[in-house]
Amino acid sequence: xxxxxxxxxxxxxxxxxxxxxxxxxxxxxxxxxxxxxxxxxxxxxxxxxxxxxxxxxxxxxxxxxxxxxxxxxxxxxxxxxxxxxxxxxxxxxxxxxxxxxxxxxxxxxxxxxxxxxxxxxxxxxxxxxxxxxxxxxxxxxxxxxxxxxxxxxxxxxxxxxxxxxxxxxxxxxxxxxxxxxxxx
Amino acid sequence: xxxxxxxxxxxxxxxxxxxxxxxxxxxxxxxxxxxxxxxxxxxxxxxxxxxxxxxxxxxxxxxxxxxxxxxxxxxxxxxxxxxxxxxxxxxxxxxxxxxxxxxxxxxxxxxxxxxxxxxxxxxxxxxxxxxxxxxxxxxxxxxxxxxxxxxxxxxxxxxxxxxxxxxxxxxxxxxxxxxxxxxxxxxxxxxxxxxxxxxxxxxxxxxxxxxxxxxxxxxxxxxxxxxxxxxxxxxxxxxxxxxxxxxxxxxxxxxxxxxxxxxxxxxxxxxxxxxxxxxxxxxxxxxxxxxxxxxxxxxxxxxxxxxxxxxxxxxxxxxxxxxxxxxxxxxxxxxxxxxxxxxxxxxxxxxxxxxxxxxxxxxxxxxxxxxxxxxxxxxxxxxxxxxxxxxxxxxxxxxxxxxxx
Amino acid sequence: xxxxxxxxxxxxxxxxxxxxxxxxxxxxxxxxxxxxxxxxxxxxxxxxxxxxxxxxxxxxxxxxxxxxxxxxxxxxxxxxxxxxxxxxxxxxxxxxxxxxxxxxxxxxxxxxxxxxxxxxxxxxxxxxxxxxxxxxxxxxxxxxxxxxxxxxxxxxxxxxxxxxxxxxxxxxxxxxxxxxxxxxxxxxxxxxxxxxxxxxxxxxxxxxxxxxxxxxxxxxxxxxxxxxxxxxxxxxxxxxxxxxxxxxxxxx
Numbered sequence: 094x095x096x097x098x099x100x101x102x103x104x105x106x107x108x109x110x111x112x113x114x115x116x117x118x119x120x121x122x123x124x125x126x127x128x129x130x131x132x133x134x135x136x137x138x139x140x141x142x143x144x145x146x147x148x149x150x151x152x153x154x155x156x157x158x159x160x161x162x163x164x165x166x167x168x169x170x171x172x173x174x175x176x177x178x179x180x181x182x183x184x185x186x187x188x189x190x191x192x193x194x195x196x197x198x199x200x201x202x203x204x205x206x207x208x209x210x211x212x213x214x215x216x217x218x219x220x221x222x223x224x225x226x227x228x229x230x231x232x233x234x235x236x237x238x239x240x241x242x243x244x245x246x247x248x249x250x251x252x253x254x255x256x257x258x259x260x261x262x263x264x265x266x267x268x269x270x271x272x273x274x275x276x277x
Numbered sequence: 278x279x280x281x282x283x284x285x286x287x288x289x290x291x292x293x294x295x296x297x298x299x300x301x302x303x304x305x306x307x308x309x310x311x312x313x314x315x316x317x318x319x320x321x322x323x324x325x326x327x328x329x330x331x332x333x334x335x336x337x338x339x340x341x342x343x344x345x346x347x348x349x350x351x352x353x354x355x356x357x358x359x360x361x362x363x364x365x366x367x368x369x370x371x372x373x374x375x376x377x378x379x380x381x382x383x384x385x386x387x388x389x390x391x392x393x394x395x396x397x398x399x400x401x402x403x404x405x406x407x408x409x410x411x412x413x414x415x416x417x418x419x420x421x422x423x424x425x426x427x428x429x430x431x432x433x434x435x436x437x438x439x440x441x442x443x444x445x446x447x448x449x450x451x452x453x454x455x456x457x458x459x460x461x462x463x464x465x466x467x468x469x470x471x472x473x474x475x476x477x478x479x480x481x482x483x484x485x486x487x488x489x490x491x492x493x494x495x496x497x498x499x500x501x502x503x504x505x506x507x508x509x510x511x512x513x514x515x516x517x518x519x520x521x522x523x524x525x526x527x528x529x530x531x532x533x534x535x536x537x538x539x540x541x542x543x544x545x546x547x548x549x550x551x552x553x554x555x556x557x558x559x560x561x562x563x564x565x566x567x568x569x570x571x572x573x574x575x576x577x578x579x580x581x582x583x584x585x586x587x588x589x590x591x592x593x594x595x596x597x598x599x600x601x602x603x604x605x606x607x608x609x610x611x612x613x614x615x616x617x618x619x620x621x622x623x624x625x626x627x628x629x630x631x632x633x634x635x636x637x638x639x640x641x642x643x644x645x646x647x648x649x650x651x652x653x654x655x656x657x658x659x660x661x662x663x664x665x666x667x668x669x670x671x672x673x674x675x676x677x678x679x680x681x682x
Numbered sequence: 683x684x685x686x687x688x689x690x691x692x693x694x695x696x697x698x699x700x701x702x703x704x705x706x707x708x709x710x711x712x713x714x715x716x717x718x719x720x721x722x723x724x725x726x727x728x729x730x731x732x733x734x735x736x737x738x739x740x741x742x743x744x745x746x747x748x749x750x751x752x753x754x755x756x757x758x759x760x761x762x763x764x765x766x767x768x769x770x771x772x773x774x775x776x777x778x779x780x781x782x783x784x785x786x787x788x789x790x791x792x793x794x795x796x797x798x799x800x801x802x803x804x805x806x807x808x809x810x811x812x813x814x815x816x817x818x819x820x821x822x823x824x825x826x827x828x829x830x831x832x833x834x835x836x837x838x839x840x841x842x843x844x845x846x847x848x849x850x851x852x853x854x855x856x857x858x859x860x861x862x863x864x865x866x867x868x869x870x871x872x873x874x875x876x877x878x879x880x881x882x883x884x885x886x887x888x889x890x891x892x893x894x895x896x897x898x899x900x901x902x903x904x905x906x907x908x909x910x911x912x913x914x915x916x917x918x919x920x921x922x923x924x925x926x927x928x929x930x931x932x933x934x
Binding site for chain 3: 354368509524531548
């Protein structure tokens with residue numbers, strides 16, 4: 094709501110400066126008010142209270158056999174829960190950190206080595222990588238393969254090849270019992 | 278008007294390709310505006326300000342609204358409870374509708390008093406009436422969206438008006454509903470149109486402004502601009518005056534939004550729509566009440582509907598019904614009194630529209646309806662011929678000087 | 683000047699006659715509420731007491747389906763208390779991996795689970811009458827909280843000659859004066875944890891306050907933001923006015 098002074102009529106210089114001061118003060122207060130008024134509009138597009146309240150999901154692991162994986166929904170996103178085989182754990186643990194784009198040891202990505210929990214969203218542009226079903230392509234490193242732009246993830250969900258910049262994200266989760274976890 | 282010379286190279290470059298800045302300059306800085314506009318002239322810009330508030334809040338509300346009969350009511354309550362600042366946006370939108378109408382009504386009656394509809398401003402007046410009609414449709418459909426009891430029964434009653442049309446009435450109503458009662462298809466199309474129409478209004482406002490800038494602003498004296506001594510620049514004089522108006526407007530508007538947000542509303546609309554039970558008193562929103570009173574004043578279904586629509590349509594002929602050569606009511610000693618009588622008559626109609634159709638309310642409503650049409654169709658044409666207007670001042674600046682003295 | 687006075691008076695009249703205020707009815711027992719007025723706010727202890735009345739008495743028949751269990755933390759229930767309340771009732775969820783729908787206890791993120799599965803079940807259990815959901819009760823009646831207070835306190839013996847329907851109760855403010863709900867409020871209906879004496883009047887005021895919070899949980903945020911907004915606008919408008927005076931000084 095600020096306005097220029099170009100069309101100001103002539104007046105005494107003292108009146109002029111007082112008017113300039115008023116103009117600046119008014120413009121400043123008006124600008125602050127406009128900025129404050131914009132915030133409710135912007136903030137209304139952030140997650141609402143009921144959305145925030147739905148932020149945990151519980152998963153029963155007892156039915157996931159070794160070598161199998163399930164996908165559960167958490168906060169509207171797919172979460173991969175994979176019961177890793179001994180070979181998969183071994184290859185994840187033995188991968189040299191120097192080969193990794195985002196070097197993180199496997200032990201920092203799991204709480205129990207046989208259970209790998211990942212947010213199933215490619216860190217490139219948000220597609221869902223394949224590899225959950227036995228028939229899916231799993232990429233060159235036996236983990237996941239993103240069909241959109243060809244990112245390859247290993248059995249720890251770490252990016253190994255392709256355009257994605259980062260490893261698949263490990264969500265916050267806790268083991269409620271040996272066979273049950275709560276995500277979020 | 279010649280193109281202004283711009284010093285800034287970028288502005289000049291753009292303006293030579295698309296004359297955005299020339300248009301802006303013509304409509305603000307170098308638009309000569311009568312210097313004697315009083316505060317009643319603020320309500321046009323205030324109405325535009327209200328429209329902008331409605332569109333802005335409406336867009337974010339639509340992001341959280343669900344247009345389905347089984348979810349609409351709860352989705353509105355979710356906005357009120359869970360969406361960040363949802364209550365604020367919804368109360369702004371709810372009360373904004375009333376304040377938009379208040380501004381437009383003041384704007385219209387200002388036009389009626391000062392003869393703003395007279396040549397060469399007939400099309401300007403028509404465009405204003407079209408805006409008003411589009412507002413009525415928009416507000417009506419918006420009121421249906423929360424899917425409360427008043428939403429549902431308001432929609433039922435108003436759409437049933439069209440059943441009064443001979444022969445095809447029932448087909449029209451079924452077509453409007455997309456079913457055999459007001460139901461989900463109706464809600465969905467109302468949502469679609471409620472979102473569309475404000476942009477139609479915006480386009481009409483643009484044309485209204487084009488017409489205004491062609492025929493130039495009227496003024497309280499009703500005499501045309503005769504030279505530069507009669508005018509001042511729109512900017513900064515009227516920009517600051519309009520901003521001051523916006524400040525006062527916001528004070529009143531926010532007072533309602535924050536401290537009496539349901540003042541203009543109906544408690545019944547906080548009860549979810551129930552197609553099996555009609556609330557005991559169905560009343561439309563206050564801004565329709567005068568027309569609702571006219572509808573009910575005629576004891577015949579088709580007649581009532583014709584009278585109601587006629588009450589608005591007759592305003593289109595106003596530039597020719599008012600036969601006086603003098604524009605401003607200020608110089609029409611008899612018209613002045615009839616104007617205030619007409620205004621009072623409209624308030625009476627509004628009051629009757631909110632009352633049940635029983636007892637003395639019926640004859641009062643009929644008398645007020647009669648006077649509404651009598652004023653427009655008989656009084657105004659005769660007055661122009663019979664009334665002896667006061668002497669007009671020589672010019673706008675002369676009238677200003679006289680006022681000061 | 684005279685004109686604007688007339689106009690604003692006429693406007694005020696027209697607004698005063700607006701339908702929101704016009705529909706009359708029985709005389710309501712106007713109470714003073716803690717949230718009345720520009721500076722009003724809720725009394726947290728009262729809301730918690732009112733919730734106790736709602737929970738122990740009203741919620742056996744009435745729903746509160748727009749309020750979520752998590753919201754109860756806003757009136758002073760602890761996380762554990764709110765979870766316990768949520769778990770008191772079961773809600774349908776599913777399908778599970780076997781494709782079956784199943785019942786599970788309520789969670790904090792659930793909205794208040796209604797006592798009856800649907801309106802028909804509610805009617806069957808209540809002699810054909812439907813106990814309305816109370817989430818918006820104080821906003822959905824003319825007179826608002828005063829109406830609800832007057833209704834709860836408005837039970838009396840039917841005057842002589844008044845024909846009461848079967849299973850109906852006489853009430854001074856309910857439209858038609860007969861209501862299916864039996865009188866509920868009596869002295870010491872509940873025992874307050876905070877030691878407040880549970881008189882009938884106190885109980886009613888508390889539960890109505892709770893219901894008003896349930897209907898307008900945003901009220902406190904609204905009023906405090908309103909005050910700040912008004913002060914800001916006063917300053918801004920004063921500046922606009924001063925600038926307007928200054929700019930227009932040379933005209934005329």
